Amino acid sequence: xxxxxxxxxxxxxxxxxxxxxxxxxxxxxxxxxxxxxxxxxxxxxxxxxxxxxxxxxxxxxxxxxxxxxxxxxxxxxxxxxxxxxxxxxx
Numbered sequence: 102x103x104x105x106x107x108x109x110x111x112x113x114x115x116x117x118x119x120x121x122x123x124x125x126x127x128x129x130x131x132x133x134x135x136x137x138x139x140x141x142x143x144x145x146x147x148x149x150x151x152x153x154x155x156x157x158x159x160x161x162x163x164x165x166x167x168x169x170x171x172x173x174x175x176x177x178x179x180x181x182x183x184x185x186x187x188x189x190x191x
Contacts, residue, residue, distance in 0.1 A: 110181050110189030117177040118170065125169035129162045136161075 133142045142158040143150035181189050 106181075106185060106187035106189050109185070110178070113177055113181060114174065114189070117173045121170040121173040122166070124173070125162075125166040128169060129165045132161070132165065133158065 129142070134140065137158075142162065143155050145155055145159070147155070178189050181187075
């Protein structure tokens with residue numbers, strides 16, 4: 102049933118990945134507003150920001166995305182296990 106559980110979980114994993122991406126964007130935007138006192142984070146092609154400023158924003162955004170995605174994926178897997186009795190991964 103392990104392989105079948107993995108296949109059955111795929112649509113849930115896909116949906117949770119999309120939700121995690123949206124949620125992490127919202128979380129990052131709120132944190133960036135507080136940390137940098139700016140509405141939007143700098144983009145890589147915005148010349149008015151220093152290299153360090155752009156890299157810091159990108160690193161923070163990546164860290165938040167990874168943490169939110171891991172939390173959402175783990176919660177989805179645990180919910181799937183509660184409902185089906187099978188863990189969706191290895």
